[in-house]
Each structure stands twice: as C-alpha cells, then as structure tokens.
Amino acid sequence: MATSRNGHLLRLPFYLLSLTMIAPFYWMVISVLKPYSELTRQPPSFIPDTPSLTNFYDPAWTPDQVNPGHQQGLFQRYQVDFGFWRFMLNSVFITTTITVGSLLIASLAAYVLTKHRIRGRRVLFLMIIASMMVPWQTTLVPNYVIMRNLDWLDTYQGYIIPALAKAFVLFFLVQFLHSIPDELIQAARVDGAGEWRIWWQIVLPLLRPALAAMSIFIVLWEWNNFLWPLIIVQSDEMANVPVALARLNSYFSGAQHQGAIMAGGLLASIPTIVFFLIFQRYFTRGIVLSGVKG
Amino acid sequence: MRDRLRRNLTSYVMLVPFLGLFLGFLVWPLANSLYLSFTDFNGVNVPEFTGLQNFRRLLFEDDRFRHALMNTFVYVIAAVGLGTLFSLALALAFSGSSWPHRIMRTIFFLPSVTSSIALMLLWKWIFNPGDFGLANTVIGRLGLDTVEWLANPSLTIPILVLMSVWGGMGYGMILYVAGLNSIPHEYYEAARIDGATTWNQFRYITLPMLRPVTTYVVVTGLITAFQVFEAVYIVFRGTNNIGGVLDSGLMIVPYLYDQGFTHFKLGYASAVAWVLFLIIFVLSLVNLRLGRAVKEL
Numbered sequence: 001m002a003t004s005r006n007g008h009l010l011r012l013p014f015y016l017l018s019l020t021m022i023a024p025f026y027w028m029v030i031s032v033l034k035p036y037s038e039l040t041r042q043p044p045s046f047i048p049d050t051p052s053l054t055n056f057y058d059p060a061w062t063p064d065q066v067n068p069g070h071q072q073g074l075f076q077r078y079q080v081d082f083g084f085w086r087f088m089l090n091s092v093f094i095t096t097t098i099t100v101g102s103l104l105i106a107s108l109a110a111y112v113l114t115k116h117r118i119r120g121r122r123v124l125f126l127m128i129i130a131s132m133m134v135p136w137q138t139t140l141v142p143n144y145v146i147m148r149n150l151d152w153l154d155t156y157q158g159y160i161i162p163a164l165a166k167a168f169v170l171f172f173l174v175q176f177l178h179s180i181p182d183e184l185i186q187a188a189r190v191d192g193a194g195e196w197r198i199w200w201q202i203v204l205p206l207l208r209p210a211l212a213a214m215s216i217f218i219v220l221w222e223w224n225n226f227l228w229p230l231i232i233v234q235s236d237e238m239a240n241v242p243v244a245l246a247r248l249n250s251y252f253s254g255a256q257h258q259g260a261i262m263a264g265g266l267l268a269s270i271p272t273i274v275f276f277l278i279f280q281r282y283f284t285r286g287i288v289l290s291g292v293k294g
Numbered sequence: 295m296r297d298r299l300r301r302n303l304t305s306y307v308m309l310v311p312f313l314g315l316f317l318g319f320l321v322w323p324l325a326n327s328l329y330l331s332f333t334d335f336n337g338v339n340v341p342e343f344t345g346l347q348n349f350r351r352l353l354f355e356d357d358r359f360r361h362a363l364m365n366t367f368v369y370v371i372a373a374v375g376l377g378t379l380f381s382l383a384l385a386l387a388f389s390g391s392s393w394p395h396r397i398m399r400t401i402f403f404l405p406s407v408t409s410s411i412a413l414m415l416l417w418k419w420i421f422n423p424g425d426f427g428l429a430n431t432v433i434g435r436l437g438l439d440t441v442e443w444l445a446n447p448s449l450t451i452p453i454l455v456l457m458s459v460w461g462g463m464g465y466g467m468i469l470y471v472a473g474l475n476s477i478p479h480e481y482y483e484a485a486r487i488d489g490a491t492t493w494n495q496f497r498y499i500t501l502p503m504l505r506p507v508t509t510y511v512v513v514t515g516l517i518t519a520f521q522v523f524e525a526v527y528i529v530f531r532g533t534n535n536i537g538g539v540l541d542s543g544l545m546i547v548p549y550l551y552d553q554g555f556t557h558f559k560l561g562y563a564s565a566v567a568w569v570l571f572l573i574i575f576v577l578s579l580v581n582l583r584l585g586r587a588v589k590e591l
Contacts, residue, residue: 021460113309134575246527273404
C-alpha cells in the first residue's frame with residue numbers, strides 16, 4: 001500500500017487546488033449573508049457576525065429617506081412587478097420553451113433524414129454539418145435587423161423563435177437514430193401506423209437518452225444566454241436573469257451594492273446547480289457522448 | 295404509388311419546422327451578413343456597396359482591431375494551454391470511482407454549471423480595489439500592499455486567463471477521465487512486466503492513447519476562447535469603453551458588439567464577424583478531421 005500513500009501525497013496539491021475552487025463560492029455566500037455595514041469592514045470577516053437576509057430585502061430602507069447603514073435589497077432594486085422573480089420567470093419560460101421546442105423539431109427532422117428516402121437529404125445534412133462550424137455571432141447583425149423588421153425586439157418570440165433550429169442537436173440525434181434498426185419502423189408501418197404516430201410513439205421514446213443529453217446542453221446554454229438578449233431586450237420587464245444582473249452591475253458599482261448583486265448571482269446559480277446535482281450522471285455521460293460523436 | 299406520394303409529402307411537412315427556421319435565422323442571415331460586410335450599413339440608411347473598404351480598414355488601418363486581435367490571440371493561447379494542462383492533471387489525479395475522487399470531480403465541475411454572469415460578478419467583487427476584496431485580503435495576509443487589480447492594464451489578460459482556467463478545467467477533466475478509463479489495463483500490466491517506469495508508462499501509453507481527447511479538448515477550447523465576451527463585458531468594461539483600461543481587455547467579440555451595437559456601424563461589425571468566422575471555420579475543419587479519431591474512443 002506504499003504506492004497508495006505515495007498517490008495521496010502526489011494528489012495533495014490538487015486537494016489544495018480544490019480549496020481555490022470552493023473559496024469564491026464561499027465568498028459569494030457569505031457576502032450575501034453580510035449586512036451592508038459588515039460587507040465593507042476591513043479586514044473582512046470570514047464568518048458573518050450578524051447573518052441576515054437584508055441583501056434580498058431590507059425593510060429599514062425607504063426610497064424617500066436616507067437611512068445610513070442600509071441599502072436596497074435585491075428585490076427593491078427593480079421597478080417591475082415581482083422584482084427579481086420576474087426575470088427568473090422569464091428565464092424559466094424561455095429556457096423550457098426553447099428546450100422542448102428545439103428537441104421536438106430536431107427529432108422530427110432527424111427522423112425524416114435517417115428513415116425516409118427523400119430527395120436531397122444528403123445535401124441537407126451536409127449543409128447542417130457545415131453550419132456547425134459557423135460562430136453564431138456572425139449572424140448577430142442580420143438577425144438583429146430581422147427582429148427589428150418583424151417588430152420582435154423586446155418580445156418572447158424574439159428570444160425563442162431564432163433559437164429553435166439547433167444544428168448540433170439535429171446532428172447528434174441523426175447519429176443516434178442511425179444506430180436504431182429500420183426494421184422497428186418498418187414493422188410499425190406494416191401495422192398501419194402513420195408517420196406522425198411512429199415519430200411520437202416509437203422514435204421519441206427510443207431517442208430518450210439522446211434527448212436527455214441534449215436537453216442538458218440546451219438548458220445550460222439558454223439559462224446563461226447573454227449576448228443575444230443584451231441586444232434585443234429594451235424594457236425592464238423583458239430581461240432574462242443574465243441581462244438583469246448585468247444591468248445591476250452597470251447601475252450600481254460601489255462596494256456597498258455588492259451584497260445585493262451577489263444575492264442575485266446566487267439566485268441565478270441555484271437552479272442550474274440543483275439541476276446538475278440531481279442529474280449528475282447524465283451530465284457527465286452527455287458531455288462524453290457529445291464529445292465522442294461531435 | 296399514391297401511398298408513397300403521401301408519405302413523401304408527410305416527410306417534407308415534418309422537415310419544414312426545422313428547415314424553415316434553419317434557413318430563416320441561420321442560412322439567410324449568414325448570407326446577409328456577408329453582403330453587409332461589403333457595405334456602409336448603419337442600421338438606418340439603405341446599405342451602399344463599398345467593396346473591400348471595411349476589410350481594408352479593419353486589417354490595415356484600425357489600430358483598435360489589431361489590438362483586439364493581439365489580445366485575443368494572447369488570451370486564447372494562454373487560457374487554452376493552461377486549461378488543457380490543468381484538465382489533464384486533474385483527470386490523472388481524480389479518475390477513480392471512490393467517493394473522494396467523485397467529490398473532487400464534482401467540485402471542479404461546479405463552475406461549469408453555475409450562472410456565468412454570476413461568476414463574472416463574483417470575480418469583479420473578489421478583485422475589488424478596497425482592502426475588503428478577497429484578493430486584496432489574501433495578499434494582505436502575505437504582507438503585500440493592496441493592488442488595483444482591474445485598473446492595471448498589465449493584469450487584465452492574466453486575470454481573464456485565470457477566470458477562464460478556473461471555470462473551464464473541470465469540463466476538460468471530465469473528458470480526460472472518460473479517455474483515461476477507456477485505456478485497457480492490460481497495456482499497463484504488460485509494460486510493468488517489461489519493467490517500464492511510471493513515467494515511461496505515462497509517456498508511452500497514457501499520452502498517446504489520450505491524443506484524440508487532447509485534440510478535442512484543445513480545439514473546442516480554442517473555439518470557445520476566441521468567442522470570449524462576457525468576462526470582458528462584465529468585469530472590465532468602463533463607462534465609455536468596452537475594452538477596459540487602455541483597451542487592455544479588448545477582444546474580437548466585444549469589439550464586434552462595440553462597433554455594431556454601441557456605434558451602430560453594422561456593416562463594419564459584419565466585417566469583424568467574418569474575420570471571426572474565418573478563424574473559427576479553420577479551427578472547426580481541423581476539429582472535424584481529427585474528431586473522427588475521437589469516435590474510436
């Protein structure tokens with residue numbers, strides 16, 4: 001067992017490195033729990049003396065009267081109904097719609113491209129593969145102009161519709177469907193099932209592992225999507241969580257505001273971290289699978 | 295025959311949602327972007343064809359763009375090089391299935407599933423110039439003076455690299471772990487019987503067997519790094535200047551955003567986009583050719 005002890009010794013720097021991974025997260029959490037007066041203390045405390053949730057909402061703060069020692073909590077900083085929850089709801093709605101929608105339309109197309117003999121499917125598939133090499137920022141300017149012409153700036157459809165056709169999802173599903181024998185689908189056809197029914201009752205269930213892997217990528221991507229929303233969102237209400245946080249960062253830059261900003265960051269991070277902890281196995285498998293196939 | 299025809303019609307109907315959106319929001323905008331890059335479009339005027347003028351200005355006259363390109367290349371090389379090394383080292387250290395290894399992998403992977411804007415705001419707060427910022431507290435304990443981290447141009451790219459490596463090494467680690475666990479044990483046993491040292495086993499078995507994974511990690515890392523935007527926008531952007539102090543953090547995509555959506559030089563921004571396109575396209579071609587090797591993993 002000498003080698004094992006040796007191994008632990010060799011790993012020591014990496015165990016120490018893991019502390020540098022945890023420290024920023026810890027700093028974030030204690031910054032949220034420190035009231036304003038404690039946040040800017042020098043040197044800073046590493047365990048909050050008087051933990052409180054005033055960074056979310058401080059009842060002692062009033063807009064018309066300066067109350068020293070108090071700052072607006074996160075939920076007092078946005079002039080929209082439901083405060084920060086509004087942006088969380090926007091993000092949840094946009095993320096779910098895009099995830100479900102893009103998986104549905106990509107699975108339909110993947111089914112046709114692999115199991116139907118139609119003219120031009122090779123050309124189509126090549127085009128889709130080629131499009132995966134395009135940095136999406138190249139389409140930023142024209143898509144902005146399209147949104148403006150359709151009057152879709154600052155709308156949910158502006159978020160959702162341009163994001164639905166995802167080439168990498170189609171590519172991944174096509175690869176996956178190739179490994180499913182045609183006989184299964186032929187048999188259903190002989191039994192008189194229509195194409196839509198075959199897609200819904202046979203293809204989709206067979207695709208489940210692939211859909212699960214892809215949904216993880218789509219959810220993470222859309223939840224964090226920033227540059228596109230930054231360009232199309234104009235009003236306060238239509239921001240998603242990243243844009244709302246970035247606005248907080250632009251409007252309030254002093255140290256006294258960092259508690260509320262960190263509170264927003266924490267709320268923005270919790271859903272995806274919980275999602276990850278629940279589906280951890282699928283995450284790693286999905287990453288490896290897409291790496292292998294992509 | 296009629297049945298066949300109906301099925302064909304259904305096939306096309308099933309293709310339409312994806313294909314329509316794909317053509318409408320990807321293929322057409324791409325063509326349009328190429329066209330706009332040869333015009334003086336500013337968002338309001340009727341675009342007038344100006345030939346290669348945008349590209350000539352971009353490549354030969356625009357000092358800011360040259361600066362952005364230089365910054366991006368330095369950042370990309372450092373971030374991807376260090377990131378890959380750390381990913382490999384972490385995978386070698388924690389590839390087992392015991393619980394300490396699994397916990398370590400979870401910890402290192404955590405930034406990959408945390409809101410990226412939240413992380414950038416966190417870094418900005420950590421590098422606060424006051425004595426109460428975490429970075430200044432730590433170096434204060436070491437007996438050093440406080441530093442104006444984000445206002446010092448020579449620290450900008452090192453900080454961007456640090457944030458990228460810290461946030462990305464867990465992702466590469468997961469890929470390397472999968473690669474390591476797919477190497478047959480027999481290879482090592484045979485090598486040990488022949489008296490190979492641990493170093494030689496690593497050098498002549500592990501590294502060559504991991505080559506496809508390394509290629510994948512490096513190329514996807516390069517593509518992501520070239521598109522860096524949020525870190526610059528959130529952490530370094532000044533009131534009037536997206537690139538931070540003296541443009542020390544100006545990169546390609548932030549410059550595209552600046553030209554297109556702050557100054558509304560949409561034609562010029564499209565030309566910037568096409569330079570990015572060319573860089574990424576070449577990298578992706580390399581990826582596609584070498585990606586085939588990863589499939590055998």
